[in-house]
Amino acid sequence: MPELPEVEVTRLGFASRIEGATIMASAWGKPLRWPLGCDPQVLVGCQITHVGRRGKYLLIHMDRGLLLVHLGMSGSLRFADVLPAPGPHDHFTLHTSRGHLRLHDPRRFGAVVFADGLDDDIARKLLGKLGVEPLSEDFTSPAFVARMRELRAPIKQALLAGEVVVGVGNIYACEALFLAGIRPTTPARAVGPRRLARLHAVIRAVLTQAVAAGGSTLRDFSGPDGNAGHFQTQASVYGREGQPCVQCGKSVRRLLQGQRSTYYCAVCQAR
DNA sequence: ATTCTCACCTGCGGGC
């Protein structure tokens, strides 16, 4: 599920409410993608100071160390004063003095990992190669164009790789390429600079709109208050194979790139 | 170094 907008919607929904809370206990279900990396007792008594985000990782900073939370494909976080007893897919609950934070993740591709700090080994391993934040000032058009022009990979896969810009997953990569009029299979370096500049602008715009719409809910995702996102209803191509292109009316196509579905319009994205 | 494939895990919808 969660690409940058969904993670950001999650963060915005509970960050200010949990900051300042003291952790009382944690509860665990089935194993997630990676082990916590410390004794769960280490968390008890820690005070949460700030909730940030890097790419698709939530960073729960504490007075001692931080938690890196990833939602994988099917994860969602819920934060509430009162939560029901954990269900079979609730694999982590953080009980704090300000409420209870719970990770629901049927597929368990998500993770909760403890790190001493952002420069410790595990944090660097997970965050070290990530590209620029697309909603930050550092995401500039000239730098983006220059970096993309170095890459042989098909442009969609260059976006998904996250080494140039983070947070753009399968939905938003398809949408951004459609809005920029770029064929997803074109090698990044073969896309003209003006189209790349357009892509830069459109990535910002589409992610911003998606955050405003509460993210996309295909099946699992909900924000920390339990509300579904509705950006998926605004999608131009994603999930619309065989349906008419919103611009030209021709049938939206689907193809596979690196085992992932790509949706595009062969007319509007001619090259 | 790159680039590609596999693997992780569960659930759902479609076709037979």
Add this chain to the structure above:
DNA sequence: TGCCCGCAGGTGAGAA
């Protein structure tokens, strides 16, 4: 009704 297949928002590991 029920089974089997394909598909799903991510990404690290290992092979080629």
